[in-house]
Amino acid sequence: MLLRLAVLNLTRSVRRSVLSMSSVVLGVAVIIVGQGVIAGFEENSIRAAVDGLTGHVQIRPRDYPTEGLAHPIDKLAPVDPALADWLDANTSAWTARTVFVAEAVHGADAMPVRAIGVDPAKDSEVFPRSGWTIDGSEPVSAEDGVLLSTGVARLLELKAGDTVVLQAHTTGGAMNALEVPVAGVFNAGTPMLDRFGVVLARDLARDLLQSGDRTSHVSVRLDDREQTEAFAARLTERLPEDREIVTWIDECAPVLAFQAVRQAALNLVVLALMGMSATGIANTVLMAAYERVREIGTLRAMGMTRAGVMQLFVLEGALLGVVGGSLGALLGAAVVLWFEDRGIELPLALATGHLPVSTILYLRFSLAVAAFSALFGLTTAVLASVYPAVVASRPAPAEAVRA
């Protein structure tokens, strides 16, 4: 009966109840969407690093530069057969790449590019192409030419079927240039690749650099990215002196560190919204308390205790919290799930420097976050109704009953 009375009391002024409840709905939805965005950014960064740049673990020359367009080729080395066997046995997939700086020339236009010589047979096992769009085809041999990124193709006004001149220093220091066909134009959704990237078959890289079997990077894909640190520790023991390991965790560190700032900003917004919700609910319950003094007196006369009156008003606040929290959770979940599936296109300007980010942000839904947010809304509503409940229960029955 008390619950029914609380429900019916809320229906006395539906508009007022809906308005104060809507602040809880909004607050809870913002928490869920905000957390979805933050988790999405985290996943976005990890995916960009794992699928576009390093794989789960990458072996590269020691003291390899990480800023600007710098990819020295003075420390290229063949993959040690023993290491190759070990990688075959202990990884889901691995591949060797040769990354170097070249100049792409088309007519009078030229620009520096990040050239990546890949093993056509194995590269896609470590760096899946599922998120790529390719206009044309990916080269599988030296004769096929190169796959240009959209950034390079746009600046040099090239398209699949055209030819481009790639010139680079060989490992011996001489200048070499090759005119090659453009097999296709790709967009990987990773600005670091899409701005300056040129993908070519390893044989063509060898021809240009005169590098033989030597490569700059070995990238590894694991069954489970959570195994990365343990695997890296085991791999370190097998590394040659002149090589170092970089993992997706290292690559993502700057982005993940920024997550703390995002989280703090979200917390502030949530705090402000929940403060507004609490004020709205407190106001609603307080107004109800002032409007129903005589009823409260009647209930007291009929034997309801002060605690019973407080319980009734807190229950009304809690109901606003339950309904508002649930609706907010549904709304927030709907938004996050919608963009988890479709993604949000980010402005390219967001991806600057060497930060691993993808241009498509997929929000991430978490049931735990949704449940926590709804609970948070409920708690806020309950706490906000305590003071009005105390006020409501304060008048002496004899006074209240004649109010």
Add this chain to the structure above:
Amino acid sequence: MSVLCDIDTVHKTYGHGPAAVEALRGVSLTIDEGEFTVISGPSGSGKSTLLNLVGCLDVCDRGTLTLLGHDVAKLSAKALAQLRAQRIGFIFQSFNLIPVLTARENVELALQLAGDTKGDRVKRATEALERVGLADMVHRRPNQLSGGQQQRVAVARALVKEPALVVADEPTANLDSTTGANVLDLMRDMNKELGITFLFSTHDPLIMVRARRILLLRDGRIEDDEIKTRSDLTREVERKALQDMLHNLADY
């Protein structure tokens, strides 16, 4: 007949200092079980204060008030609430029904607060409404009932828990004379049938006609306390009604 309420030199003051108002100044009286008693007197005479004290809505400053064997001043707020819930029914001038609840739910609420089990409540509440002639209106809300019907619901609510005492504060003040008389007859019947004690505060001659005992309160003191015969009361009421009519005619 045993004593229901014993009031001994009770004082009650509201406010402090120069603004203090002494509402009751040493009232002493005894109310027996089964009485149908009226407290009368001009406004500000202390009628409502006395009702509040007897109904355990308030406690006195000095003196003792013993109700159903309990020294009320010594009971905690929770114990007072329990006493009200189980042994005292209230009927108010403005009916004081909970507007969002139906007639039956209003009555049921009294049972719930008295601690009755859920299964029994609906049946008892329905029976109480049948007893006051509202069997076909159990699902109506207060705003769908006339004033007289609302007061009947209030009577059912007060009586459903079979209290020892019903405190009624000007129960007919907001009713027309016919409806008021019907409601009063209903209460008188309950008094006779169930032996429930009724204590009214009123100016209404209709109630005074039906009361067996009239307490006249003035300036916080009992000025008159007499048990009258029905013929005495009827004569008094008729005389007063005639005076009022002549007075009104003179004005006209």
